Amino acid sequence: MSDRILLDCGSGGRASHRLVADLFLKHLGNPELNRLNDAACLNLKSPLAMSTDTFTVDPIFFPGGDIGSLAVHGTVNDVSMLGAIPRYLTCGFIVEEGLETDVLARVVASMGTAAREAGVLVVAGDTKVVPRGMVDKIFINTTGVGEIFVDPTPSGDRARPGDAILVTGSMGDHGLAVLSTRQGLAFDTPVVSDAASLNHAIARLLRAVPEVHVLRDPTRGGLGTTLNEIAESSGVCCEIVDEAIPVRPEVRDGCSFLGLDPLYLANEGKFLCILPGELADAALDVLRGDPLCAGAVRIGTVTDAHPGKVVLTTRLGGARLLTMLEGEQLPRIC
Amino acid sequence: MSDRILLDCGSGGRASHRLVADLFLKHLGNPELNRLNDAACLNLKSPLAMSTDTFTVDPIFFPGGDIGSLAVHGTVNDVSMLGAIPRYLTCGFIVEEGLETDVLARVVASMGTAAREAGVLVVAGDTKVVPRGMVDKIFINTTGVGEIFVDPTPSGDRARPGDAILVTGSMGDHGLAVLSTRQGLAFDTPVVSDAASLNHAIARLLRAVPEVHVLRDPTRGGLGTTLNEIAESSGVCCEIVDEAIPVRPEVRDGCSFLGLDPLYLANEGKFLCILPGELADAALDVLRGDPLCAGAVRIGTVTDAHPGKVVLTTRLGGARLLTMLEGEQLPRIC
CATH class of the missing domain: 3.30.1330.10 (PurM-like, N-terminal domain)
Known part of the structure; x- marks a missing residue:
């Protein structure tokens, strides 16, 4: 050749x-x-x-x-x-x-x-x-x-008040890794993409807890956009707690330097799982057994407070709407 | 928007x-x-x-x-x-x-x-x-x-000596239509692409004559390349008759003006059908009943003369190898 x-x-x-x-x-x-x-x-x-x-x-x-x-x-x-x-x-x-x-x-x-x-x-x-x-x-x-292999299938319109909202690890790694490489930026701690195939982790989760309502990978548009899509499709409110959302220190620092919000950055090796609140601990146990989901945590709860909206609260009691952005100004991240 | x-x-x-x-x-x-x-x-x-x-x-x-x-x-x-x-x-x-x-x-x-x-x-x-x-x-x-819906499925490695080689209509229309539009060439008779979905015609054919050995649409590389692929995969010789291959006069003229061979131009609404010789007439009858295949004809026969090769003969008795081209020098035809 x-x-x-x-x-x-x-x-x-x-x-x-x-x-x-x-x-x-x-x-x-x-x-x-x-x-x-x-x-x-x-x-x-x-x-x-x-x-x-x-x-x-x-x-x-x-x-x-x-x-x-x-x-x-x-x-x-x-x-x-x-x-x-x-x-x-x-x-x-x-x-x-x-x-x-x-x-x-x-x-x-x-x-x-x-x-x-x-x-x-x-x-x-x-x-x-x-x-x-x-x-x-x-x-x-x-x-x-x-x-x-599950029935009914997880779907963006199946979130219900009382459901727990889980993520399987830190947010924004992929988006910042690609962007900083493209721009030639060097951080003290290099940011590495989380890109990975999640099929084995999902199969284990659904075999243990088939009652999952929603599964989504927050790629383009990040966690913020994905939660807004789910809130709209299901006609519910997604209430999430700012401090509970895992973001690596180097990603937080890089984002603050570049004026970006990690909640809107693409992920390629994490997923969102929404399921009945009483099953959250069982799901987290299964997830944390997989190296790709070792950082799984609960970040919030589905409610009927503001249907179609995503509300971000802080532990100190502040609250603001996490809206869907018009665009994200980061083309070619995936 | x-x-x-x-x-x-x-x-x-x-x-x-x-x-x-x-x-x-x-x-x-x-x-x-x-x-x-x-x-x-x-x-x-x-x-x-x-x-x-x-x-x-x-x-x-x-x-x-x-x-x-x-x-x-x-x-x-x-x-x-x-x-x-x-x-x-x-x-x-x-x-x-x-x-x-x-x-x-x-x-x-x-x-x-x-x-x-x-x-x-x-x-x-x-x-x-x-x-x-x-x-x-x-x-x-x-x-x-x-x-x-047929078993066994038509496949490029199933051509056998004695099989008839059919095409469903004129060769080269799509390739020349795109190329002449790109170059801004105007011919006396405009060349129009044959692009069309052939699924209904193929379903009718296979329901009537399920014994078809090979089906292929000669797109990139045209009839010449497709026949070479079949000859190689099946280990047979495809012998085709030059005068039997349908080429519209305007495509023949345009090709001769541009120095192209219509047998290597892409088609997007025609297919090749190879099947036992004794079923050729039945297949042609079914094909000609479909407007997209009205020009169906037999263009040759599978033999064991030169395994892996395509031989083009003329009615006057001349014969030459129709080789697979290195490339085709016509990018972005499809």
Whole structure:
């Protein structure tokens, strides 16, 4: 293969076939992908969960991950949030002409490792190469399917007054790690992305406590936006306690330096769990047994005080609305 | 909504939610998509077919279609080629900051129309907005799932000596339509893309003649590349007759003007069907009953003469190898 990705590599001809064989099949290969048919043939038990996400993160390598592993984690997590075991992924690559072949190889190898760890197979793929300047390096779409194993499924419209609101760890790590790498900022304590596949943790949780009402991963828009979506969909009030929300000191310091609020920064390895209050301790016990959720805590309660709103209180008794932002001014975090 | 797509529209905040409600749900909405969960919940009978494709076509509007309708047709067709009824699609949009909102609305409306005609539902979506210059206008990934209804499924490795090779109509229309629009070329007879969803035609064919060995849509790389893939996968020789291959006069003229071979140009509304020779006439009868396949003809025969090769003969007796090209020098045709 040449040192750089050429337009020919996306043409469907010999150069495309070499790229597929030498790079994609090498790192992602399995019997179904290796058939190279127009579509993969799969066996899955219904009901199914299906989700899609496109990754445009800049830079493509950041502390704690890269665009390849992130593309696996992100979709594995979205499928898991419906109470499903993710099984299969498809990958769609858009590559800029001239990208170093080694860079693409590192990204694809990283996807392969992430997929094996999550226990999912990549069963179909597509690669387009576009002329230089028509895309920034590499964008990746992943779409996943999985088997739903709880009934009813967790859903954003199922939060009820009396439910406890849990998060599985510190907020804002991913967003700040990517942003500070992009800006070339160095903090005393480096900020590392939390990007990880949460499917195994979610499966353990739901097997122990199937009565979970809502599962969501607070990615774009962060905890603040995700809670607002849930409050609106369920017609309830999410009351959370400021001091209870875990934020690493280095993330708090970095945010205060940059004028950002960690509650609106993207996370890629944490989830929100809303469930009947009396089950909160049991859920926290299960969660804390998983290294990815060791920092799980209760951050608040669902009430009927202000339907559709999120209220942030302090232990001293202050309270303010945590609104959904218009935008977040941090494009290309995922 | 503002006249142009802003970075905020992809942030996950209020602007994102407005774009989803005013544009995506308006044109693509259905009960599952409208729930706006992280993943869609689906019921499907196994075995399933699953396929993904990313569309980067330039220009995004061309005679006979646009990037939105093409993104539906392309994935519907890939799922259908496995002998499946396509049921559900996901869509991943990457939009350039500053794109006119009306342009995005036209593309999404066109997807909605194409999906309704094909009988598929869009059940999950994702939109990223990237800063100006980081992507060229709009790229779309679609991933589709469908229910396989024949056993064994058509597959590129099932061509056998004695099989007939059929195509469902003229070759090269899509590739030349896009290229001539991009270059601003005007021919006496305008060339129009053949882009169309073939799922209904394929379902009728397979119900009448389930013994089909191979189905493939000759998209990137065209008929020449697709036949080479089949010859290699099946370890057979594809012998085709030059004069039997349908090419419109305006496509032949345009190709000769531009120095292109229509046998390597992309098609988006035609398919190749390889099946036992004695069933060829029955298959052609069924195909010709569908307006999209009215031009179906037999173009050749599978033999064991030169395993892995494609041989093009003329009626006067000449013969040459039709090789797989290195590339095709026509990026962004689909």
